[in-house]
Amino acid sequence: MKIVYCILGTFNSGGMERVLANKSNYLAQLGHEITIITTDQNNRKPYFPLNHTIRQIDLGINYTENNNTGLIKKLFDYPKKQKRHKKLLTDQLNKIKPDITVSLFDHDVDLLPNINDGSKKIVEIHFSRFKRLQYGRKGLWRLIDKFRSGRDLATVKRYSKFVVLTHEDKDYWGELDNIVVIPNSNSFPIFEPSLLENKIVIAVGRYDYQKRFEDLIEIWKDIQKFAPNWKLNIFGKGPDKNKLQFLIQDLGLSETVSLKDPVQDIENQYLNSSIIAMTSRYEGLPMALLEGQSAGLPLISYACKCGPKDIIDEGFNGFLIDEGDKEKFAEKLLELIEDDHLRKEMGKNSFNHSKNFSEEVIMQKWIDLFNETLSKKI
Structure with a gap:
């Protein structure tokens, strides 16, 4: 299979970046063609090592350059960045011609369902249904978070499959016919546990x-x-x-x-x-x-x-x-x-x-999901 993952960047040391690296490496070792498309990599190396066969493409959108700007500037700049993002992402997907394109619920999440490159679209979420409301922001930002939280539900319905991490979170999304639970796997194999003697x-x-x-x-x-x-x-x-x-x-x-x-x-x-x-x-x-x-x-x-x-x-x-x-x-x-x-x-x-x-147990769930998704007619 040709599989594309879309994420802001791979340079952080966070859990999502570790999970992506582990999944990509596992699939690459099985012979699948993996591409990771980023928006804000800025020539930084991935924090977690990636298999040498994995292709990395950065679109240079740089959403994070607006992190410390005011609300008005963000509201003005974001649509322009989204427009450019969609064009560049469309160009890349048409060149790669993937079987599966996966959004990690980043800035691409609203764009992918509208890109007709022939690939099946899957979105996976690494936080809970109510994350945006749990930011604890006040005033206008609170209203924006509530609006975006409501829009998330409409967004995930547009994907072939929507993957959540826990059964608890699955219940919070309501009755969706495309929702699937696949937890993260262990980050690394450990064959002998801690002795639990150090204080x-x-x-x-x-x-x-x-x-x-x-x-x-x-x-x-x-x-x-x-x-x-x-x-x-x-x-x-x-x-x-x-x-x-x-x-x-x-x-x-x-x-x-x-x-x-x-x-x-x-x-x-x-x-x-x-x-x-x-x-x-x-x-x-x-x-x-x-x-x-x-x-x-x-x-x-x-x-x-x-x-x-x-x-x-x-x-x-x-x-x-x-x-x-x-x-x-x-x-x-x-x-x-x-x-x-x-x-x-x-x-x-x-x-x-x-x-x-274990990685073997969890990755088999992903492979089964990919095969099931591809077996259904577009």
């Missing part, structure tokens, strides 16, 4: 509003009182780094909480840890929990929309905590820290449960 809790994600690491840092203030020898390592980058660093200092946690840059060998960091924690406001299907699970770590997370409830079996491989309940989160995290038997039992359950998300 380290790990968290992974972007330093921003979504991940709500300020809650985790405040929770750690209580943890440190009872487990002063344990450390919290948070791996990521993002706009809230300075704010989080100031919070760590203000709470007197500089000796036990560290903000660390993303690393290529994150699997070794999981294996060097004993618990993974997540305090997000919203998710799609959190890669950090999947990765921590594959390393055999017990999981503790806010029960946010969406994803944690599809990964964590309460009391079996971890704990689900009501959103914002920092006291309960601290209580259960401390229970995992202090009870070696419980921590290791949950860790063993995590490792075994991770097999349900």
Whole structure:
């Protein structure tokens, strides 16, 4: 098959970029012809390595150059960028002549159904139905987010297939006849789980509003009182780094909480840890929990929309905590820290449960979906 993926860029270290790299590499190794079309790559290298047979094309639209501009300029510039984007994307698809074109719900999502290049169009979403409303923006931006959230439903109906990550999220979209659930797979194979003996809790994600690491840092203030020898390592980058660093200092946690840059060998960091924690406001299907699970770590997370409830079996491989309940989160995290038997039992359950998300299992679902989509008449 000829398969094209459309995304803003592959230069970020985020979960979506990792998932795309893993899927593309897997399909390329099977002999499929894979092309990744980006809009904002700007000659930057992919953060995650790609198979040498994968072709990369950047259209140079540069949507992100307007990130820090005002609303009026964005409203004026965006239609012009969309018009140029559609023309250049149409030209490329007509040259490539793919069998399947996949949108990762980026700036191309409204354009692809109107491009008649002969390929079947599939859209996959890496966040939940209500993500736009969970940004927490106020005023006019809040109204815009509500409008765009409503338009999302009309958009996905125009695709041959619409892929969501969780059964929880599927229910939020209502009765759609083209909707399919395919979770992300494990990012990497781990054959021997963590021994869960190092006194380290790990968290992974972007330093921003979504991940709500300020809650985790405040929770750690209580943890440190009872487990002063344990450390919290948070791996990521993002706009809230300075704010989080100031919070760590203000709470007197500089000796036990560290903000660390993303690393290529994150699997070794999981294996060097004993618990993974997540305090997000919203998710799609959190890669950090999947990765921590594959390393055999017990999981503790806010029960946010969406994803944690599809990964964590309460009391079996971890704990689900009501959103914002920092006291309960601290209580259960401390229970995992202090009870070696419980921590290791949950860790063993995590490792075994991770097999349900193996790359072979998940990628076969994608291949079946592609074949099914192509077998139907246009």
